[in-house]
Amino acid sequence: KLWLVHEEEIYGAANFYDQLNYVRSAEWWYWGAEYSWTSFARPPAYPLWIALVHTSGLPLRTAQELLFLGGYAVFIAALRAAGVPRSAAILIYAAAILHPASFQLHNQVLTDNMYAAILPMALAGLIFVFLRSRLRDALWTGAVLGILWNVREESILIGVLLAAFTALYLLRNFLGTRSWKVAAQAIWKPTLAIFGVLAFFILGVDCANYRAFHAFSKSDLSAPSVKAAYKALLRIRPNKVIRFIPVSKETRARAYEVSPTFMRLKPELEGKTGQDWEYQARANLGINNEIAAGWFLWALRDAASKIGVHQTGKEAASFYWKMAGEINRACDEKRLSGRTVIFSLVDPGSLTSLKYLPRALRRISALFVSRYQRSSQHEDLILRKPERQLYDEITSRRAAYSRVGTLQIAGWAFRAGDPVKLVGFCDAGGDIEAASIRFSPRPDVVKHFSNDPLIPLNSQFVLSMDLFRTDYSSRKLIFMTESGAVFTGSIAEILNGKSPTSITGAVGAPLMCWIDSQKIIAPPKSFAVRLEEFAGEYYQLLVRALIYAGMLAMLVLIICFSRSGFGHPIYGVLLLLAVAVASRAGLFIFLDATSWPANEPRYLFSVMPLFTCFLILLIGQSAQVARTTAIAKLPPRS
Numbered sequence: 001k002l003w004l005v006h007e008e009e010i011y012g013a014a015n016f017y018d019q020l021n022y023v024r025s026a027e028w029w030y031w032g033a034e035y036s037w038t039s040f041a042r043p044p045a046y047p048l049w050i051a052l053v054h055t056s057g058l059p060l061r062t063a064q065e066l067l068f069l070g071g072y073a074v075f076i077a078a079l080r081a082a083g084v085p086r087s088a089a090i091l092i093y094a095a096a097i098l099h100p101a102s103f104q105l106h107n108q109v110l111t112d113n114m115y116a117a118i119l120p121m122a123l124a125g126l127i128f129v130f131l132r133s134r135l136r137d138a139l140w141t142g143a144v145l146g147i148l149w150n151v152r153e154e155s156i157l158i159g160v161l162l163a164a165f166t167a168l169y170l171l172r173n174f175l176g177t178r179s180w181k182v183a184a185q186a187i188w189k190p191t192l193a194i195f196g197v198l199a200f201f202i203l204g205v206d207c208a209n210y211r212a213f214h215a216f217s218k219s220d221l222s223a224p225s226v227k228a229a230y231k232a233l234l235r236i237r238p239n240k241v242i243r244f245i246p247v248s249k250e251t252r253a254r255a256y257e258v259s260p261t262f263m264r265l266k267p268e269l270e271g272k273t274g275q276d277w278e279y280q281a282r283a284n285l286g287i288n289n290e291i292a293a294g295w296f297l298w299a300l301r302d303a304a305s306k307i308g309v310h311q312t313g314k315e316a317a318s319f320y321w322k323m324a325g326e327i328n329r330a331c332d333e334k335r336l337s338g339r340t341v342i343f344s345l346v347d348p349g350s351l352t353s354l355k356y357l358p359r360a361l362r363r364i365s366a367l368f369v370s371r372y373q374r375s376s377q378h379e380d381l382i383l384r385k386p387e388r389q390l391y392d393e394i395t396s397r398r399a400a401y402s403r404v405g406t407l408q409i410a411g412w413a414f415r416a417g418d419p420v421k422l423v424g425f426c427d428a429g430g431d432i433e434a435a436s437i438r439f440s441p442r443p444d445v446v447k448h449f450s451n452d453p454l455i456p457l458n459s460q461f462v463l464s465m466d467l468f469r470t471d472y473s474s475r476k477l478i479f480m481t482e483s484g485a486v487f488t489g490s491i492a493e494i495l496n497g498k499s500p501t502s503i504t505g506a507v508g509a510p511l512m513c514w515i516d517s518q519k520i521i522a523p524p525k526s527f528a529v530r531l532e533e534f535a536g537e538y539y540q541l542l543v544r545a546l547i548y549a550g551m552l553a554m555l556v557l558i559i560c561f562s563r564s565g566f567g568h569p570i571y572g573v574l575l576l577l578a579v580a581v582a583s584r585a586g587l588f589i590f591l592d593a594t595s596w597p598a599n600e601p602r603y604l605f606s607v608m609p610l611f612t613c614f615l616i617l618l619i620g621q622s623a624q625v626a627r628t629t630a631i632a633k634l635p636p637r638s
Contacts, residue, residue, distance in 0.1 A: 001065065001069060001097050001098060002062070002065060002066075002069075003528060004098075004103070004528050004531055004532055004535075005061075005065060005103055005106070005528075005532070006528060007526060007528060007529060008061060008103065008104075008106070008107050009059075009061050009107065009397055009398055010059075010060055010061045010107060010108070010109060010391065010395045010397050011107055011108070011379050011380075012379050012380060012383045012387065012388055012391040013108060013109070013380050013383075014380040014382050014383045014387065016038070017038065017041065017298065018109075018110070019108060019109040019110065020387060020390075021038055021041065021042065022042065022046055022047050022050060022109050022110075022111070023050065023109055023390055023391060023394045023395065024390070025039065025042070025044075025047035025050075026047045026048070026050035026051040026054065026394050027051075027390065027394055029047075029048065029051045030044045030047045030048055030051070030212075031044070031208055031209075031211075031212040032212075035212070035213045035214070035310070035312060035313055036305070036310060037220065037301045037302065037304065037305035037310040037316070039213070040209065040212075040213045040215065040219060040220040040313070041219060041220050041221060041301075042111070042219055042221075043111075043150045043151060043152065043153065043205075043218045043219045044150055044205060044208075044209070044218070044219075045111075045114065045147050045148075045150040045151040046111045046114050046151055049067075049114055050109070050394060050395070051394075053396075054393075054394050054395070054396060057396060058396065059395065059396045059397065059398055060109070060394075060395035060396060060397075061106060061107065061395070061397075061398075064106045064113045064114075064117070065102075065106055067113075067114065067117040067118075068097065068102060068106070068113070068116060068117040069097055070117070070121075071116075071117035071118060071119070071120045071121040072093055072096045072097055072117075072120050072609070073093070074120070074121045074124040074125075075096075075120035075121065075123060075124040075613075076089050076092065076093045077124065078123070078124035078125075078127035078128055078131075078573075079092065079127070079573065079617070081127070081128060081131055081132070082127060082131060082569045082570055082573050083568070083569065083570060084570070084617065084620070085620075088616065088617075088620045091616060092612075092613045092616050092617070095542070095609070095612045095613065095616060096120070096609035096610070096612060096613055097609070098535055098539070099539065099608055099609040099612065100371075100372035100532070100535045100536035100539045101372050101601050101605050101608055102116070102605070102609075103372070103374065103532050103535070103536065104372065104374065104375050105601065105602055105605055107375070108602075109391075109395065110602055111151050111152050112152075112602040112603070112605050112606060113605075114151050115148065115151045115152050115605075115606045116605050116606035116609070118144060118147055118148045118151060119148060119580065119606045119607070119610070120609075120610065121144050122141065122144045122145050122148050122161075123161075123576060123577070123580060123610075125137060125138075125140060125141025125144055125145075126141060126161075126165045126194075126576060127572075127573055127576065128141070129141055129165075129169070129190050129194065130165070130168065130169055130172065130569065130572055130573075130576075131569055133186065133187070133190050134190070135189060135190060135193055137190070138189075138190035138191070138193035138194045138197075139193050139197055141194055141197075142193060142194040142195070142196065142197025142198045142200075142201070143197050143201065145158060145162075145194065145197075145198045145201075146197060146198050146200070146201020146202065146205075147201070149198065149201065149202055149218070150201070150202075150205050150218055153219065153221060153222060154584075154587060155218075156587075157580075157583050157584055157587060160579065160583045161576070161579055161580055161583065162194070162195075164575065164576065164579040165576060166187075166191060168572050168575055168576065169187050169190075169191065170183055170184065170187055171183075172569070172572060173186045173187055202218070205218055206218060213313040214312060214313030214314045214317070215313045215316075215317060220301065220316075221297055221301075223317065223320075225316070225317040225318075225319075225320035225321045225324070226297065226300075226301070226320050227344040227345065228320060228321060228324040228344070229300070229320040229321075229323045229324045229327075230296075230297060230300070230344060230345065231324070231341050231344040231345075232323065232324040232325075232327035232328050232331075233246075233247045233251065233252075233255060233327065234246060234247070234341045234344075234347055234348065235327065235328065235331045235336075235338045235339060235341050236251050236254060236255060236327070236331065236336050236337070236338065236339075237336075237337040237338060237339045238250065238251050238349065241349040241352050242287070242290065242349075243352070243353050243356075243594070244281065244285050244287060244292045244293055244353075244594070244595060244596065245281070245287065245290045245291070245292060245293070246293045246296060246347035246349065246350075246595075247291070247296055248290055249270075249289065249290060252266075252269060252270075254336060255327055255336075258326060258327060258329075258330035258335055258336055259323055259326035259327050259330070260326065261319060261322045261323040261326055262323045262326065262327065264307055264309075265300070265303045265304060265307065267307075268302075268303035268306045268307060269291075269299065269300070269303045273299065273302055273303050273306055274291060274299060274303070277291050277295050277296075277298065277299035277302070278290060278291055280292060280294070280295045281295070284596065284597055285596070285597070292595075292596055293347060293350075293594070293595035293596055294595055294596030295596075304316065304319060304320075347594070347595075350593075350594035350595065353593050353594040354593065354594075356593040356594075357589060357590070357593045359593070360589045360590070360592035360593035360598075361589050363592055363599040364585055364588055364589045364592055364598065364599055364604065365585075366599070367599060367601055367604045367608065368543060368604070368608055368611055369540045369543050369544050369547075370540060370601070371536060371537055371540055372536040372539070372601065373533070373536050373537075374529065374532050374533050374536060379404075404467045404520070404522075405466075405467055405520040405521050405522045405523055406464050406465065406466055406467065406520065406521045406523070407464065407465050407466075407467050407518070407519075407520055408462065408463070408464045408517075408518070408519055408520075408521055409462070409463045409464075409477075409491070409515055409517070409518045410460075410461070410462045410463075410515070410516050410517045410518075411460075411461060411494075411513065411514050411515040411516045411517075412442050412445050412459040412460050412461065412513070412514055412516070413459060413461060413479055413511060413512065413513040413514075414445070414455060414456050414459040414511075414512055415481050415485070415487075415509050415510070415511045415512070416452050416454040416455060416509040417454040417508075417509060418481040418482055418483045418485060418508070418509065419439075419456040419458070419481065419482055420439065420459070420461075420479050420480070420481050420482075420511070421437060421480055421481060421482050422435055422436070422437050422478075422479070422480040423435065423436055423461045423463055423477065423478070423479050423480075424436065424463065424477070424478050425463065425465050425475050425476070425477065425478070426475070426476050426477075426478040426488065427475060427476075428476075430478075430488075430503075432478060433465060433475075434463065434464065434465035434466075435463070435478075436461055436462065436463050436464075438461070438462075439456075439458040439459060439460060439461055440458060440460040440461075441457045441458055441460065442457070442458070442459045442460040443457065445459050445460075449512075454509075463477075467520065475490075475491065476488045476489060476490050476491075477489055477490075477491060477494065477500065477513075479500055479511055479513070481506075481511070483506075484504065485502060485504050485506035485511075486502065486503050486504045486506075487500035487501060487502050487503070487506070487511040488500055488501065488503055489501060489513070491515070491518070494513055494514070494515055495515055499511060499512060499513060500513055542612075543611075543612060543615075546612065546615040546616065546619065547615065549615070549619050550614075550615040550618050550619060552622075553618045553619045553621070553622030553623075554618065554622070556622040556625065556626050557621070557622050557625060560625045560626065560629045568621075570617065570621055571621075573617065574614065574617055574618060574621070577610055577613065577614040577617070578614060580607060580610055581607045581610055581611045581614060584604065584606065584607045585604065585607065588603050588604065
């Protein structure tokens, strides 16, 4: 796997709130950054991981791959402990680590990459505790879950997984003892250890955040004050429910009337700041003049920052608590028509969108059987030079593996009576990066300037330069003549007909130049890249085949129910995997139907390889049961 992706590298994305924000947070070791509405917007685990990798000197692209490989290595060790044969374990490991989504997603600075590596490690720990009930397994499992908790916001999924594990753990011990009391006594120490260590990590991070940012939560987005303010806005019953829009313009207008605190945000939310955030709803959902669910909390906090609320964490928390209190009081006093809000981040109106769940199910399910083509993107064009340098430094990017191709420019250049002897590319400091001294005949140019007898015949040049994630349009062409005169001009200026200017104070004839063509020649694909593309194209056929085989395997287990031996630990492993995959897929199916388009591969990346593992385990177990049943039906030997 490392050889397959050895030519891949982190590419810089200009997303200020995600990739770029993680890199900036890592630069300050998260807690060293000055408080702002973005410095504390995300949980700390991933920025701290980037900072740790940077300190080691290891390229982040390689580190993300190694973490992914290591996470599944621990998971395979747990499967071996559960009795999975070595051959099946090797197959499962290969199928997991070679999932084509990992080839390209690991090129990005995304929390999903860390989550996808830590989740199988956490599942492995739960499996070890399930099998062996050892306290030391419970302790390190709690630590891994604590890290996982602070990688992304959807902590509810960890709660679901732990609830399923506790129920399975209790049931397995009950089946062995036939006493609920004895079973509970057998599991309380390991279970308490897991929850205790997890609570220690959660409280530790919250305390560190409070010390640095004066907010006792894992991120600003999940801060109690922000959630309370959002919940208060959701309490206002809208006159018209709009899908994907939890707090409409009409709802905000009513909230302004009862909340002087919220009224302070009106110039921003109804002005340019709000209009900027409305773009996402227009571009992604086709909804005009509204802020969609996936972006409203960002818009709210952005507007608050613009009016100076986010000077300190305490000031921001006070603002949101005061805003929540005013709106809730208006709802309680019937000055606003209110409604019940159970979950602080879920719009009660989204229940009207549940009819879209079947379509969302198809969209999300398609991600498991999609083709994952190799991306040709290497850098966002709008990325500024300081930001590019930040990526280079913090992620330890290797320029040798960031070549996007060869820039080739062909044209002609001459100076009457003083032939050009060199043409090249130079950077902003005047240093030559690539050059050519070969000039070929251009009789058409001589003919065009026939009124000047000093025009040289050899004026044609072809200039090539390798591109490494750089914006070549900012580079200049440099021309040197036999007399020592030097002229420069940007590619864009020369294409627009402007002649290069002298930087040596040359007098006399100007330098004439024209660019006939420019193109970027893509580098030839290596064998590793071709194998990457092969996996991206055909892995989905493997998953489809496994799905059909898995359906047959389930049927076999049902038919052979009496001989299935459901007390075998492998069934507990299968149920844990099923809960992990189904809960995450279910969450994003719900979000896709009610909140924003959630059919991005990165959201499901953490469970797509686990789904493949589940299918292989299911098929292997059904084959074992079928074989056992067939042997049992053979007549006894005489």
